[in-house]
Amino acid sequence: MSDTHGGAFLDPAQAPGAIFTPEDFDAEQQALFDTARRFCDEQVWPRLADIEAKVPGVLEGLMQQASDLGLTMLDLPEEYGGLDLPLPVSMRVLESTGREQSFMLTLMVQNGIGSLPVALFGSDEQKAQWLPGFASGELRGCYCLTEPGSGSDALAARTTAVLDGEQWVLNGTKQFITNAGIADVGFVFAKVQGEVDGASGFTCFIVPLDAPGVSLGAEEHKLGMHGSSTRQVILQDARIARGNVLGQIGRGHVIAFNILNNGRYKLGGTALGSAKCALDAALDYAAARRQFGQRIVDFGMIRRKIGQAAADIYAAESAIYRAGGAIDALANAGGRTADAKLAALQDFALECSIAKIAGSELLWRVADEALQMFGGYGFLEEYPAAKYLRDARIARIYEGTN
Ligand SMILES: Cc1cc2nc3c(=O)[nH]c(=O)nc-3n(C[C@H](O)[C@H](O)[C@H](O)COP(=O)(O)OP(=O)(O)OC[C@H]3O[C@@H](n4cnc5c(N)ncnc54)[C@H](O)[C@@H]3O)c2cc1C
Known part of the structure; x- marks a missing residue:
């Protein structure tokens, strides 16, 4: 039994x-981490220019390769083809x-906000319909909460849903949707107009992106994450089946916030991973670069930067x-059902937010100091430090501004 709760x-x-602690990982788990790292080094990194230029098919191809290695089924239940990893x-x-x-973000969305809504809130029929495809990589999802007029204040969304016979008709625009350009389905939050089955208000819908009335905006031109797809999802009298309500009508906020707990946690951890890589790149450079007749890595002020980054990462x-x-122990104590996992995420909402802030602020500081160690070369795109910072x-900012 787990005796630890959120905020403890x-x-x-x-x-x-x-x-x-990370020392608790066993050899089999370490082998999985090595597989992911090698995939990134050997398959993703060499395609960097194509990824950044959004050459059609490249990101999709890499995602399919990742699926073939089991990297898109990490958290999904085993009965639907997932690994259900701790x-x-x-x-x-x-x-x-x-x-x-960019690739990590694409993969994170697929393993999180782009698939978990069904795993945690779906009916048995919805799970059977969608989860095997998410796990195998045949289907990709995206999470459509933000709108042009509502970001932090997500519940002020203006997208509407009206029941028309056996179909929902959705109208509105979702803004900044990660993976929209490569996704097959979106988890769209909209307000049900009038009472349906005695309820109304903020609700989550499963929207196939090829449904009539659904279109995408152009790819956004961003400061960074050039390889990741960010587009509007536009709903103009979009029609979907009545059964595509996820969870209960009027309870969309429960889905939105709990999925964000998981998203924030993962954002913190992925930022940590990039901070380690940015520091590694700076270490390699500092060990090779010589000024005043010696390696810059031997200067006290450079060593201080490295020591501070290492301490912050730890x-x-x-x-x-x-x-x-x-979180995992509490989910296990509850029988590891979808409800138990949800309850655990809710219990640890505070820690999920802390993880998000700790990881993202860490990454920003480390990427900045890494660039500083590169000197003027840090400002050039041909060296890795500029991209880490961008x-x-x-x-x-995303998944809730810090
Ligand atoms: C590349 C990218 C990918 C994204 N991916 C997705 C996605 O996949 N799905 C999705 O739904 N959304 C996505 N987003 C949206 C993202 O989550 C929002 O941009 C973010 O939540 C902030 O909302 P906003 O941009 O509307 O800023 P606003 O909410 O308008 O905030 C502007 C500023 O005001 C501050 N502020 C707001 N409220 C308060 C307050 N109460 N007190 C003090 N300060 C406040 C904010 O901290 C911020 O500094 C993405 C955004 C980007 C840029």
């Missing part, structure tokens, strides 16, 4: 329970792809994996 770190009287393990797999942040990693282990910036 604030209570000095609380028994610590078994605190998870949360710290699936987190570490994603973290291991931190070298290329602190964020400890907090993130401790939280992941505690890509890092968004982590402090």
